[in-house]
Amino acid sequence: MKTVSDAYDSYAQARAAVAAIEKAGIPSSDVSIIANRHVEPAYAEGDAVSDTAAGAGLGGVVGGGAGLLAGIGLLAIPGLGPVVAAGWLAATAVGAAAGVAAGGLVGALIGSGVEKEVAAVQAEAVRRGATLVTARVPDTEVARIEGLMSVHRPIDPAERARSWRDKGWTTFDPESPAYRPNETEIERMRREWRDDGMGKQA
Incomplete structure (x- = not known):
């Protein structure tokens, strides 16, 4: 088994990637999703996000029926704080001892086989509002699952690291405080949220 991991700027992109992975036959127990609840665009208010609204309403927005997303909930991960998450990687990151130099999520990613530099960028991306999707897949399925995940436009870790x-x-x-988006970033996330169709509730 190998770990395939991508971070997405939009929760809807990540949600679509999870659906594609599960449709490809990867069990929900081998998939994980971690999203920063502080910057969920559906709850942006002014230049901060309402923690009360995020905590009360995220279940209805981020859920998705059967599979991994049906079990999503709020967790506290060392080094990140409260996130919306489900799956094996989230459980591993929560279980990591607070104070570990790499931080809970970075340590969990490295421990699952993700390169150290990529793990650091993906954890920082989550801190800044991205959503991380991770899957444990058979060696023979790595290329196929990576291809399915890439369709949904994940961030390029090297490019993002250079930008930062x-x-x-x-x-x-x-030890960094939770990232709070500025007004421009919130408006961008609102546009992405609308463009990805997340405002259309069934």
């Missing part, structure tokens, strides 16, 4: 480093970022710091 230009602004002074060095690596994921579990």
Whole structure:
């Protein structure tokens, strides 16, 4: 088994990736999703996000019927704080001891076989509002699952790291405060949320 892991700027992209992975025959027990509840665009208010609204209403928005998404809930991951998550990686990250140098999510990713640099970028992406999708897949299925996940436009870890480093970022710091988006970022997320169809409730 190998771990395939991608971070998405939009929750809807990540949700679609999870659906594609499960449709491809990967059991829900081998898939994980972790989203930063603080920047869920459906609950953006001004230049911060309403924690009360996020905690009370996220279940209806981020759920998705059967499979992994049906079990999504709020968890506290060392180094990240409260996130919306489900699956094996989330459970591993929560179980990681607080104070581990790499942080709960980074340690869980590295322990599952993700390269250290990629793990740091993906954890930072979640801190900044992205959604991480991770799957344990048979070696023979890696290329196929990576292809399915790439259709939904994940971030490029190397490109994202370069962009952040230009602004002074060095690596994921579990001691950093929760990231709060500015007004421009919130408006961008609102547009993505609408464009991805998340505003259309059944």
